Amino acid sequence: MPLLEIRKLSLSFGGLRAIDMIDLTVEADEIVGLIGPNGAGKTTLFNCVTGIVPPTSGEILYRGESLTGLRPDQVAAKGVSRTFQNIRLFREMTVLENVMVGGHCRMRAGVAGAIFRPKAVIKEEEGLAAKALELLRFVGLEQKEDLWARQLPYGDQRRLEIARAMAGDPSLLLLDEPACGMNPQETNALMELIHLIRKRGITVLLIEHQMKMVMGISDRLVVLDHGIKIAEGTPEAVRADPAVIGAYLGKESIGAQTG
């Protein structure tokens, strides 16, 4: 059974078909790259999977269970976590707290637990804090846990988003342009990090514009254009695909007729 299976997914905003009959499967332990020109519907696809925008039609199956119609917090509880293209950290919270929020859905303490703070709750909090610190070290943000999230430099903020998304123990991690705005060294470190994430048993589906990175890291690429899946396969195959070249460089460049 594939980890994530998207069947005939469509989403229309009024007359605009942002996503049109997309099929996509992600197997466990894969790194799948989602590429395509601006406005191709990549982030919209992420929004559909994570429940932020309900799809117009089609089905999203995660481990065989439907995710369609679930709220974002329910999707997160199932084990699908994500980062955002335009960084969405909790700016007025500390770095450590940001990661701890990511573990929210794995904890149970309620109002009574918060007020009376029994041993179990203290243990839960300490466990989460330890896990958050470990994740911060994992993404390379050790010693920065007490800074405000807004104080971090750009690249660190992107890494913090990854740590936060991992705090909920996801099996599937959706990364939306994680290398956006990073310099070449940072990008290389990020590629290394994504490999390590896979080693932890987390499947990665990522949107990325930096071709060198996404080609180098992905087992498989899926190409979207104008909401339609136009190609799929290994990085080498996709690179040579005329439809992909057409989408990126304009159709005239390969002599195809425009519709």
Add this chain to the structure above:
Amino acid sequence: MPTPRLSITLIQRPFPRIVLTSLWFGLLSLPLMMELKAPFFGLERPLLVSAGVAMAGLMRLAVSQRGGPGAERVQRMVGSIGGAVRHLTEQIDRRVIYVVAVASAVVIPLSLNRYHIDILTQVGIYVTLALGLNIVVGLAGLLDLGYVAFYAVGAYTYGLLSTRVGLSFWEVLPLGALLAAIFGILLGIPVLRLRGDYLAIVTLGFGEMIRITLNNWDSVTRGPNGILGIARPRLLGFTFSSPIDYYYLILVIVLLTIFVVDRLNQSRIGRAWTAMRDDEVAAEAMGINLMKAKLLAFGLGATWAGLAGVFFAAKMTFISPESFTFFESVIILCMVVLGGMGSVLGVILGASMLVILPEMMRQFALYRMLIFGGAMVVMMVLRPQGLIASSRRGIALGPKDRQGSASAAVTSPQKMG
């Protein structure tokens, strides 16, 4: 375009700026010329205000020309005082500070007269209210302009149940809190999808609805005449009657409020609220159920207004809708904003200031609102984060504990991998 440029540079030049600002403040204070019989038709008061503002502007100019912009310097000064206070409190064992604070709150009023004790009791009521509103506004980031409605719910719960049913204060105290919480959730349900301005308008409307209902439902609430003869609290044969009795009663309520709000703040729930305040979309994607978090915030915020309301009714033994106007909501909101949204200590300070300062300014009754408004403007310009900015830190982990748990995480990486 030379004309608009001229007006801009005029405003930016220091002297025209000072003159214009002082004239503007003089204009704002025109309502002060109330006594027309006074020499110059009372015009000297606005002129006095103008002169004062001009003086302040000139002084600021003088300071800024010596180096560094004045506002920044003031801000740095206020900030460093706040930092010093925080540093000091971190040096000393927290428990010592708590004990000293509680002890002085218990002992000091014994040497005060009835009037001062009454003011301190007022401070207690408003601290409870402001800490409750702080949950909704400061932590969860939901602007609530109708908070006084829950105060009214608490007060009328006791007023009615005491005069009609004969329930005692101690029976109604939890009931009033519960009922206020239910009203909080009732308000929360329709506004779940609203944010910012819209939320403010709906909550404002809710607050007015409650007040107008109380004002017009004659058969139950006796309308604007209010409810008289509400029973005083009794405990083991002792009746609360003198101001100091009530002071100690509200002190207990305040301590309970501080304890619970602080615990909530430093818990998984408090973290969820703050996350929701900073970014709803990200919070939801991280597994926070927004609906639950918002209803919890409204409910747990209203609870304290309910408690304060029951106490208020018991202390005054008379309540009427007049005590629960929109202006009360605004004052409580000001306490939260002035003190520092999200900071428990800041909110206590803000509430104390906004109760005590107007009392101290009683002899300038006419100027009170002007000074109050001016102080709020100055405060928001110089220090928008409030007197004491909230400082959220790792939960229940001192620096030592943190290192301990960090090394524990180092030694067991296999479990994670």
